Amino acid sequence: MISIPAPHTALKNFDSxxxxxxxxxxxxxxxxxxxHIPEPGDSSLEQPLQLSLQQLLGETKITYAPEDRRKYGEGMGYDGFLNLINQGLFPSAVVYPESEQEIALLMLxxxxxxxxxxPWGGGGAPYRAKSTPQGAFLAVDLQRMNRILDLDxxxxxIRLQAGVRWQDLHSQLTAWTTGQVFPFDEATVGGSLATSSIGxxxxxxxxxxxxxxxxxAVCPTGPLELMQPAAFSSDLRGMMLGSQGAWGFITEVSLRIFPQPQEKGLILASFMSRNEALEKLRTLLRSGVPLSAARIxxxxxxxxxxxxxxPSLGRLLRSLRGNTPAWAAHLILEIHGSREAYTxxxxYVDEWSKNSEGQIALGPRTVPFPLQNWSQRFALIRPLWEQGVLGHLITAVVPWHQTNGFLKDWEEALRSVLLATGGVPGVLLTTVYASxxxxxIYTLLFGRQASGDPPALQEQLDDIQAVALETKRRWGMNTEQPQLIQHTLQCVAEVLDPLEVILR
Ligand SMILES: Cc1cc2nc3c(=O)[nH]c(=O)nc-3n(C[C@H](O)[C@H](O)[C@H](O)COP(=O)(O)OP(=O)(O)OC[C@H]3O[C@@H](n4cnc5c(N)ncnc54)[C@H](O)[C@@H]3O)c2cc1C
Structure with a gap:
């Protein structure tokens, strides 16, 4: 049986x-x-304010140093970078509370x-879906609220503080797993809930x-304890799930855990077209074969x-360089459980390859894991932004039956906008994770940046986002909340955070 190798051992260096x-x-x-990348100047918090903040939290939980505040001026993505070069907004201080009580005092x-x-979790995209701060603001990094409180x-x-990072949690839970794995492994439990991420x-x-x-959660008007409801009762967890931390901090969470599987196996199948890979994946999902994860x-x-x-993928690379037909997509299946589940x-998959006349190839029984850690990928991508190249991730959640049609439309639309705004054809890399x-759908876009100053780059990104949104609308994905929900959320915000203490 294969054990899954560490996913981020084989990252290229920037030159290659x-x-x-x-x-x-x-x-x-x-x-x-x-x-021009703006740098933070001195903190805008005056001495008396700094002193009172210090009295509240203690000196070691606050930093005003420009080099520290610089790190909190953007998230990891291209949108954060454009915010930085266009607006150059930095927090006046970064604070690291260690308890709910400290967060409550801070809000007051x-x-x-x-x-x-x-609120700041792993720092993936903390400014996304937020308005521009109009005055002084503090980044509240929950990295010190990272304790496991109880393992039952x-x-x-498992009960834990919301600042725990998934990668740290999983390295501590040796005999157990939450089964929650995210492509951004620096993400925190609280941040993933606030963005309603799917693992x-x-x-x-x-x-x-x-x-x-x-x-x-701790909100400016008080704490909230939200339980999974019994059937047919309303689910108040929705107040915090996907809230983007707009009116409160998620501070503590209980998660279900599962025993570590006895065995973990990995299967790699390569296809001449992505549609074929999608079709085969859909048949697998319908067949009830035990899969833990699948992606194309x-x-x-x-x-x-x-x-x-x-080596098994050498053929792919050779054919990418020449004109011979190439594998277009790889399906990677993970099986957690017993040896039987893997077999x-x-x-099932062996049968495909037998009947495919060379159109499908199975990887050997030990295959390196193509890199899936997006935080590390973005470390490679970031230098591109200062060299005239756009590298941006854009995502969509699509019902299975619409996937082929949606992807065709989505990629055509994104290619057109990259060409129209950058002047040369762009490159799209799509990964499809199965739920x-x-x-x-995670589509990574590479293209030429629009020529011009930083506002022109922002306009280009706005055009790309608008095209993505329009494509989702065409496919009936309601990207805007219905009016009633918007109104309800507005009421929630007014009750929980009437003074708009939290940036939203
Ligand atoms: C480069 C990059 C691009 C990404 N693109 C997408 C994308 O296109 N679509 C997508 O769905 N996801 C995307 N993500 C993933 C996602 O936005 C976050 O990375 C992750 O899911 C949230 O984890 P985090 O701990 O990093 O939170 P952060 O990114 O730090 O914060 C995310 C949001 O949650 C809030 N928040 C954080 N912690 C708490 C808390 N304890 N309580 C209340 N609110 C909190 C923040 O204020 C912010 O609004 C991207 C991530 C990266 C790194």
């Missing part, structure tokens, strides 16, 4: 990444002048002084929401990100 990108995208012959303190607070193996529950192993373990029976990765993804492709799936009801 840049070379690989050059073979796919017409890069600018000469990099345009790098945009901030409310009395018209200072706003920005009988009830199969990549939801086929085997269920979604984060299904596995979170309890959420505690574009072939170019390996070329771009994997430092040492497995059942392997037999029971939906395909989670």
């Amino acid at each position: 990444f840049w070379q690989a990108l050059q073979s796919l995208l017409a890069l600018p012959p000469e990099s345009p002048p790098a945009p 303190w901030a409310g009395q002084r018209e200072i706003q607070l920005l 193996t009988e009830q199969r529950r 990549t192993q939801s086929l085997g373990y269920g979604t984060l929401i299904e596995n979170t029976p309890f959420i505690k 990765v574009d072939a170019e993804d390996l070329l771009l990100f994997n430092a040492s492709p497995p 059942t799936t392997r037999q 029971p009801q939906h395909a989670l």
